[in-house]
Amino acid sequence: MKAAIFYGPKDLRIEDVPVPRIGDDEVLLKVAFCAICGTDVRIFNHGHRSITKPQIIGHEISGIVAEKGKNVEEFEVGDRVMVDPIVSCGKCYYCQRGMTNLCLEFKKTTEAFGYYYPGGFAEYMVIPEKALRRGNLIKVPTGVSLEEAAIAEPFACALNGQVLSQVGLGDTVLIVGAGPVGCMHVGISRSLGATKIILSEVKEARLEIARKFLADIYVNPLKEDLSQVVMRETEGIGATVIIVAVSSRVLQEQALALAACHARINFFGGLPKEDSFVSLDSNIIHYKEIYVHGTSGTTTNHIRTCLDLMHSRRVIGKDYISAIIDLKDLPTFLEKEVQEGKYLKVLVKP
Numbered sequence: 001m002k003a004a005i006f007y008g009p010k011d012l013r014i015e016d017v018p019v020p021r022i023g024d025d026e027v028l029l030k031v032a033f034c035a036i037c038g039t040d041v042r043i044f045n046h047g048h049r050s051i052t053k054p055q056i057i058g059h060e061i062s063g064i065v066a067e068k069g070k071n072v073e074e075f076e077v078g079d080r081v082m083v084d085p086i087v088s089c090g091k092c093y094y095c096q097r098g099m100t101n102l103c104l105e106f107k108k109t110t111e112a113f114g115y116y117y118p119g120g121f122a123e124y125m126v127i128p129e130k131a132l133r134r135g136n137l138i139k140v141p142t143g144v145s146l147e148e149a150a151i152a153e154p155f156a157c158a159l160n161g162q163v164l165s166q167v168g169l170g171d172t173v174l175i176v177g178a179g180p181v182g183c184m185h186v187g188i189s190r191s192l193g194a195t196k197i198i199l200s201e202v203k204e205a206r207l208e209i210a211r212k213f214l215a216d217i218y219v220n221p222l223k224e225d226l227s228q229v230v231m232r233e234t235e236g237i238g239a240t241v242i243i244v245a246v247s248s249r250v251l252q253e254q255a256l257a258l259a260a261c262h263a264r265i266n267f268f269g270g271l272p273k274e275d276s277f278v279s280l281d282s283n284i285i286h287y288k289e290i291y292v293h294g295t296s297g298t299t300t301n302h303i304r305t306c307l308d309l310m311h312s313r314r315v316i317g318k319d320y321i322s323a324i325i326d327l328k329d330l331p332t333f334l335e336k337e338v339q340e341g342k343y344l345k346v347l348v349k350p
Contacts, residue, residue, distance in 0.1 A: 003122035025129035034120030035060035050110030059085035061120035101297035148317030156302035161295035174239035177246035
C-alpha cells in the first residue's frame with residue numbers, strides 16, 4: 001500500500017509499505033479520506049517531540065472497515081466509520097469525568113493516531129484493541145458523507161470551545177481568525193443560537209472565502225478599527241463571547257478591551273512555547289467579571305454530536321471542504337500550496 005511517512009522536518013515520503021495485519025481484537029480500516037490539520041503542517045515544517053520517526057502521520061480520518069478480528073463484535077466489514085484520534089486511558093482523574101482530551105496518560109505519551117500509532121495518510125491503518133475498547137472508532141450516520149466525516153474531529157474541537165464558552169441565544173460572538181476552524185465557529189455559533197456573529201480576519205482572501213458562512217459582520221482590522229466595529233454593533237456594550245481562533249499573543253491581550261461584562265473569552269489558538277506569556281489587565285477581568293479560558297482538543301462525545309449536527313444539516317460539512325488531493329501530491333502541497341491560505345479543509349484521498 002501507499003503511505004506518507006514522516007522522516008523529519010520537510011522530509012515526507014510517499015512509499016510502498018505492506019498492508020498491516022490485524023490481531024483477533026483489532027480492525028483494519030480502508031482509509032477513505034484524511035484531512036490536513038494545522039498540526040500536520042507544523043509537523044511537516046518543524047517536527048514534533050512525540051513522534052518517533054519514521055511514522056505515518058494524519059489524524060482526521062474516515063474510512064470503511066475492511067477486515068475485523070474474530071473477537072470484534074461491534075463492527076462489520078463495510079461499516080462506514082471515522083476515528084477519534086486521542087486514545088485516552090479511560091482510568092485517570094479526567095477520563096473518569098468525561099474529559100478524555102485532558103487524559104493524564106495522553107499528556108505523557110501523546111497516544112494518538114498519527115503520533116503514537118500510524119495515522120491516516122495511508123491506504124490502510126490498524127485500529128488496535130485498546131482504541132476499539134475506548135470507543136475511538138465511530139460509525140458514520142446515514143446521510144453524512146465520508147468526506148464530511150473526515151472533518152468531524154476539527155468541528156468537534158470548535159464545538160468544545162463553544163460549549164466551554166456557553167454560546168447561546170442572545171450572544172454576540174466575536175470570532176478572531178477566519179481559518180478553517182474560525183469558519184467552523186461561525187457555523188456552530190449560529191446553530192447554537194447566537195444573535196450576532198462578527199468575524200475578524202486580516203487576510204482578505206480568507207475573509208472572502210468565509211463570507212459564504214453568513215456571519216453578520218465581516219471585518220478586516222487592517223482596513224477598519226475592530227474595536228469601533230464591535231462597539232458600534234453592540235451599542236457600546238462589547239461582545240459577550242470572544243473566540244481567539246488564531247495563534248496570537250497580541251490578539252489574546254486585545255480581546256479584553258472588546259468584551260462585555262460577564263463575557264467569556266476563549267483562547268482557542270495555542271501559542272508557541274517560546275512566546276506563550278501574555279499580559280492581561282487584571283482590573284478589566286475583575287471589574288467586568290470576565291471569564292477567560294482555553295480549549296484543548298475534543299472528546300468522543302463532541303465528535304458524535306458534530307456527526308449528528310451534520311446528519312440533521314444544522315451544519316453543512318461539505319461547505320468547509322475546499323479541495324481533495326491525491327496522497328502522492330501531499331508533500332508538494334504541504335511544501336507550497338498550503339502556505340497560501342486560500343483553502344479551508346483539504347482532504348487527502350489515499
